[in-house]
Amino acid sequence: MNIQLELQNITRTFQDGGAERHILDRLNLQVAKGELVAVTGPSGSGKSTFLSIAGALLAPTSGQVLVEGQAIRNQTERELAALRLHKLGFIFQSAHLVPYLKVREQLLLVAKLAGQDKNQAAKRADTLLRTLGLAHRSQAYPEKLSGGERQRAAIARALMNDPSVLLADEPTASLDAERGYEVVSLMAEQVKAAGKSAVLVTHDQRMLPLCDRVLRLENGKLTEIPPVQREKRQLG
Structure with missing residues (x-):
């Protein structure tokens, strides 16, 4: 195990x-x-x-x-x-998304903090958003998302740095x-x-x-x- x-x-x-x-x-x-x-x-x-x-x-x-x-x-x-x-990836009760960042930007910020290559980070962000059914919401701000979409965005963000x-x-x-x-x-x-x-x-x-x-x-x-x-x- x-x-x-x-x-x-x-x-x-x-x-x-x-x-x-x-x-x-x-x-x-x-x-x-x-x-x-x-x-x-x-x-x-x-x-x-x-x-x-x-x-x-x-x-x-x-x-x-x-x-x-x-x-x-x-x-x-x-x-x-x-x-x-x-x-470690954290997913909280209220998602805790950054209000002034779009969904895709939330993920790219995490990658930037970790020093990831920009091109690789962009590809991973797009893959995660597709996998979690959020590709069509990638340019939406948190306030425009449903509760379920916000939590899916939080999962994508938590997975961003693998x-x-x-x-x-x-x-x-x-x-x-x-x-x-x-x-x-x-x-x-x-x-x-x-x-x-x-x-x-x-x-x-x-x-x-x-x-x-x-x-x-x-x-x-x-x-x-x-x-x-x-x-x-x-x-x-």
């Missing part, structure tokens, strides 16, 4: 009225190449903290994160920024069921086709059948939800 994202014994604590509280408690996770993993859990369970640590945006109190087998502990801010730019790991934080929260399913379906297809590893944090039970594994975060730990239990929850 080719593991592209690994969290080893991740603990994150904070002080609350003089007492130490655990948000994450010796949490472990491995995500293989071509695998889409969903993480669910109640509000306040630490899902955002978990995703921030996985994405090198927040340092754990103890434990380590490995991306493509490389530990990121003790890296400088510059090294972490390069890691996020080249190895990262090994995709991290998505509630990407369907602002979408109806049909558009949400479409967005996660596209994400799942890209993970399989391009050999990415992906983690999807979601409350949306309807998206779970598209995922290879479903984990629940509670009391600081991840536990896998068997397929039978997943089906019961969806029916319920």
